[in-house]
Amino acid sequence: MKTSLRHIYTIAKRELGVYFTSPLAYVFIVIFLLLCSFFTFFVSGFFERGDASLNRSFFDWHPWFYLFLVPAAGMRLWAEERRTGTIELLLTLPITPWQAIVGKFVASWIFLGVALLLTFPIWITVNYLGNPDNGVILCGYIGSWLMAGAYLGISSLASALTRSQVVSFIISVVICLFLLLCGFPPVINMLERIAASDTWRWIVELIASFSIITHFDGFGRGVIDLRDLLYFISVIVFGLYTTGVVIRAYRAG
Amino acid sequence: MKPNRKILLETILYSSLGVTLVFILLVAINVIAGLYPLRLDLTQEKAYTLSEGTKQLLKSLDTSIKIRFYSHTYRNRYTRSGFPQVIRKTGRRLALRI
Numbered sequence: 177m178k179t180s181l182r183h184i185y186t187i188a189k190r191e192l193g194v195y196f197t198s199p200l201a202y203v204f205i206v207i208f209l210l211l212c213s214f215f216t217f218f219v220s221g222f223f224e225r226g227d228a229s230l231n232r233s234f235f236d237w238h239p240w241f242y243l244f245l246v247p248a249a250g251m252r253l254w255a256e257e258r259r260t261g262t263i264e265l266l267l268t269l270p271i272t273p274w275q276a277i278v279g280k281f282v283a284s285w286i287f288l289g290v291a292l293l294l295t296f297p298i299w300i301t302v303n304y305l306g307n308p309d310n311g312v313i314l315c316g317y318i319g320s321w322l323m324a325g326a327y328l329g330i331s332s333l334a335s336a337l338t339r340s341q342v343v344s345f346i347i348s349v350v351i352c353l354f355l356l357l358c359g360f361p362p363v364i365n366m367l368e369r370i371a372a373s374d375t376w377r378w379i380v381e382l383i384a385s386f387s388i389i390t391h392f393d394g395f396g397r398g399v400i401d402l403r404d405l406l407y408f409i410s411v412i413v414f415g416l417y418t419t420g421v422v423i424r425a426y427r428a429g
Numbered sequence: 430m431k432p433n434r435k436i437l438l439e440t441i442l443y444s445s446l447g448v449t450l451v452f453i454l455l456v457a458i459n460v461i462a463g464l465y466p467l468r469l470d471l472t473q474e475k476a477y478t479l480s481e482g483t484k485q486l487l488k489s490l491d492t493s494i495k496i497r498f499y500s501h502t503y504r505n506r507y508t509r510s511g512f513p514q515v516i517r518k519t520g521r522r523l524a525l526r527i
Contacts, residue, residue: 311471398472406462410455417451424443 183271187279188286195287204249205291211241212295228306234298235316235396239356239389242327247348249288250331251341253280254419258339263426273423277416281332288324292317312398319395322408323388327352329415336422352388355411359387 195201212234216222220233227233257263266276302308327348334348335341357363367380384390388411391404441447470478479487487494 309473311473315471394468397477398470399477400469400471402465402467403459403463406459410459414452414455418448421443421448 180272180275183275184279184282187271187276188283191280191283192286195283200249200252201287204245205294208241208245208291209294211245212237212298215241216298222301228302228308230298230302230308230313230316231396234295235320235392238320239323239392242324243349243352243356246288246324246327247331247334247345247352250284250328250348251335251345253284253332254336254423255339255341255344258426259341267423267427273420273427277332277419277423281328281412281416284328284332285321285325288328289321292321292324309398312396315395315398315400318400319392319404322395322405323392326388326408326411326415329412329419330355331415332419333415333422336419336426355386355388357387359384359389359391 215237216230216234220237222233225233254263257266267273269276299313302313303310330351331344331348334351335344337347338344364380364384367383368377371377371380391407394401394404468477470476
């Protein structure tokens with residue numbers, strides 16, 4: 177147990193180092209911060225709302241930013257290793273594939289957490305101008321980070337499937353978009369209009385319960401629900417598990 | 430016998446059958462967790478938690494409660510027949526809890 181944790185730590189440290197020695201991390205962080213500020217202050221009209229909260233103006237955009245940014249951060253995880261052939265080297269090291277998968281995932285997740293934490297000027301702004309409920313904001317940040325993890329799990333799977341980073345990016349965007357749209361209110365309303373009778377309503381609710389948006393909603397309001405927590409953890413576990421299956425199939429031939 | 434059994438388990442776990450099984454297992458865990466609502470309310474004024482007084486009051490009622498909800502139909506784009514989905518869901522959850 178202790179040695180496997182040490183292996184995961186080594187892999188994660190190395191991967192995190194790769195992020196910050198290439199321009200990728202800085203480009204990613206700058207684009208993320210610009211998008212966050214632009215959408216919060218201009219599109220949502222943060223100053224005109226007269227509401228000291230980050231819920232509607234800031235966190236509501238996160239599922240849509242992550243849709244493009246997290247697959248971009250996660251597409252190189254395994255596709256790069258496969259393209260350059262270093263995957264053979266990595267898999268012959270005295271570590272199990274699991275440790276490599278978890279280590280790479282943790283490194284990217286920490287990187288996304290750093291990008292998220294760098295949005296702190298928005299938090300300072302709202303505290304300077306008004307008197308917001310900081311518990312709700314903390315809850316929003318926790319939810320946002322967990323959501324990034326769920327996207328990253330899917331990106332990891334898509335990345336393991338192919339040697340081309342572009343293909344992996346497109347696959348993970350499509351899967352994430354599907355998980356987003358099945359809880360998007362206009363889509364749910366349309367489904368409800370089709371399945372209007374009470375006998376079919378449970379199907380609509382079942383579809384909505386698979387969505388990232390439905391589960392992120394509670395975090396934005398300031399409530400950590402066990403079900404929402406478990407949903408994001410399940411998506412991460414399933415993504416990493418299927419990554420393991422794909423890596424094993426690749427190794428076998 | 431033992432190493433053989435371990436290899437068999439691994440082949441099952443890493444096949445499409447294994448993926449399906451893990452998927453079903455995760456969905457089952459989520460469904461079971463849904464039966465036991467547990468939530469942490471981080472809002473300052475505990476806006477999403479029923480206070481003790483409210484709980485006492487609701488326990489002492491012996492008839493079912495009618496909730497009347499007024500909304501502006503054409504301005505609310507999330508509304509179907511004047512009744513937002515969120516409210517409908519909350520109503521059902523309340524009915525389950527009390």
